[in-house]
Amino acid sequence: MDRYKLIKEVGDGTFGTVWRAINKQTGEVVAIKKMKKKYYSWDECINLREVKSLRKMNHPNIVKLKEVIREHDILYFVFEYMECNLYQLMKDRQKLFAEADIRNWCFQVFQGLSYMHQRGYFHRDLKPENLLVSKDIIKIADFGLAREVNSSPPFTEYVSTRWYRAPEVLLQSYVYTSKVDMWAMGAIMSELLSLRPIFPGASEADEIYKICDVIGSPTEETWLEGLNLANTINYQFPQLSGVPLSSLMPSASKDAVNLITRLCSWDPCNRPTAAEALQHPFFQSCFYVPPSLRPKPSVARTPPVGPRGSFEQQPVKRQPVSLTKAKTFNSSASPKSNAAFGSGVQRKLDLAKQDATRNTKPVRSSVKDYIYRPPGRKSPCNAAGSSVNKNRVARGVSETADKLSNLSIRGTVSRRHSVSVMQQQQLRPPQMKAGCIGETRDMFHRPTQPTANAYSRKVAG
Numbered sequence: 001m002d003r004y005k006l007i008k009e010v011g012d013g014t015f016g017t018v019w020r021a022i023n024k025q026t027g028e029v030v031a032i033k034k035m036k037k038k039y040y041s042w043d044e045c046i047n048l049r050e051v052k053s054l055r056k057m058n059h060p061n062i063v064k065l066k067e068v069i070r071e072h073d074i075l076y077f078v079f080e081y082m083e084c085n086l087y088q089l090m091k092d093r094q095k096l097f098a099e100a101d102i103r104n105w106c107f108q109v110f111q112g113l114s115y116m117h118q119r120g121y122f123h124r125d126l127k128p129e130n131l132l133v134s135k136d137i138i139k140i141a142d143f144g145l146a147r148e149v150n151s152s153p154p155f156t157e158y159v160s161t162r163w164y165r166a167p168e169v170l171l172q173s174y175v176y177t178s179k180v181d182m183w184a185m186g187a188i189m190s191e192l193l194s195l196r197p198i199f200p201g202a203s204e205a206d207e208i209y210k211i212c213d214v215i216g217s218p219t220e221e222t223w224l225e226g227l228n229l230a231n232t233i234n235y236q237f238p239q240l241s242g243v244p245l246s247s248l249m250p251s252a253s254k255d256a257v258n259l260i261t262r263l264c265s266w267d268p269c270n271r272p273t274a275a276e277a278l279q280h281p282f283f284q285s286c287f288y289v290p291p292s293l294r295p296k297p298s299v300a301r302t303p304p305v306g307p308r309g310s311f312e313q314q315p316v317k318r319q320p321v322s323l324t325k326a327k328t329f330n331s332s333a334s335p336k337s338n339a340a341f342g343s344g345v346q347r348k349l350d351l352a353k354q355d356a357t358r359n360t361k362p363v364r365s366s367v368k369d370y371i372y373r374p375p376g377r378k379s380p381c382n383a384a385g386s387s388v389n390k391n392r393v394a395r396g397v398s399e400t401a402d403k404l405s406n407l408s409i410r411g412t413v414s415r416r417h418s419v420s421v422m423q424q425q426q427l428r429p430p431q432m433k434a435g436c437i438g439e440t441r442d443m444f445h446r447p448t449q450p451t452a453n454a455y456s457r458k459v460a461g
């Protein structure tokens with residue numbers, strides 16, 4: 001660590017604190033994540049999901065892990081530095097973002113996701129805090145919960161921050177897929193367009209309620225498997241008809257609303273894959289610059305996309321990935337039309353006890369409610385593979401059922417070993433993390449006017 005000079009703390013996550021730092025030898029600015037837990041052997045570090053997954057990811061929209069250092073039993077991850085995260089960009093904003101900016105960001109994130117999903121990993125904790133921005137470039141970060149698609153269930157650890165958590169995860173499905181990332185992207189897109197979270201649940205039960213309140217309760221037609229899942233845990237969905245998504249984001253284009261509708265489909269099979277999302281009419285004006293056509297930058301820099309990119313003179317290509325089976329989107333088509341593209345990979349998890357609520361401020365459950373306390377992310381998520389999580393498995397379904405059915409939906413809201421990653425990349429592929437827990441948002445006011453944004457999640461920096 002002597003080689004680096006720490007400048008300023010820029011983030012305080014569940015597992016580590018993140019610092020802006022300078023490499024004294026090269027002058028390069030980096031982000032160093034100092035893990036909170038101690039690591040007494042190098043083997044322990046090498047097996048961390050964040051290391052295993054990130055070292056295999058080499059994509060312009062996935063944050064680069066440059067180095068892993070263990071010194072005095074403390075583990076440091078050295079990442080490329082990014083200026084801020086999407087949440088920071090949203091929280092003080094009074095004026096809505098231009099849709100072109102949102103399109104540009106989302107196009108890049110879907111490219112990163114498409115790359116990741118095709119290589120057999122999914123993130124599992126996508127949220128605005130984990131999408132890092134520098135100028136026009138956005139990158140996916142925080143792979144602590146990332147999963148290898150082919151790894152075997154049961155998966156027992158906490159998965160994803162509640163507001164962005166897919167319904168199948170909320171309902172404790174024993175199986176879930178990369179479509180959980182697509183759900184999260186729908187929620188993030190909506191938040192970018194309205195500057196307020198679309199499903200700001202104060203507990204797991206309230207999360208489901210809020211989803212029903214917005215997209216309408218699931219039916220046999222929209223999600224038969226979900227109804228079965230609910231039966232299994234003895235949970236009854238509230239019967240709500242939902243609202244037109246366009247009413248929550250009045251200035252959004254039809255294409256944007258349509259894509260969010262698809263992404264936030266109850267049935268994971270009805271959500272587009274990342275590759276399919278890139279083909280959605282919302283991204284019609286975007287194009288992909290293949291690596292062979294990109295200039296070689298001296299510093300790691302991602303190719304911009306879309307109309308604002310600096311590659312506009314390049315031939316336009318909109319096929320970022322192999323899309324031989326990709327579906328053509330039709331804005332008026334039923335979400336069912338995506339069913340054929342559901343991924344077959346499945347996994348299990350147990351969410352019992354995840355939602356330790358940190359406060360008891362009353363909250364109304366309607367999506368029109370404006371004040372609530374966010375979920376207690378820090379407490380619940382005890383990270384992957386802990387004994388606590390193993391115990392959760394034992395407690396299993398009945399506890400979850402109790403939890404979901406007993407929670408009053410309208411009630412209280414609790415609202416010098418150093419390894420070069422490049423070397424490791426030659427070896428083989430990993431798993432990822434989704435930063436869990438540590439819900440650092442304190443209180444969220446949801447104003448009636450879209451521009452009257454009043455986020456106050458606590459994000460250092």
Ligand SMILES: Nc1ncnc2c1ncn2[C@@H]1O[C@H](COP(=O)(O)OP(=O)(O)OP(=O)(O)O)[C@@H](O)[C@H]1O
Binds near residue numbers: 130
């Ligand atoms: N490469 C980076 N460049 C700049 N800032 C970063 C970088 N990586 C992380 N950060 C900042 O630090 C914050 C926390 O980082 P990260 O999510 O990796 O930590 P964590 O302990 O895994 O958090 P979580 O509670 O989400 O699990 C991020 O939200 C971001 O603001």
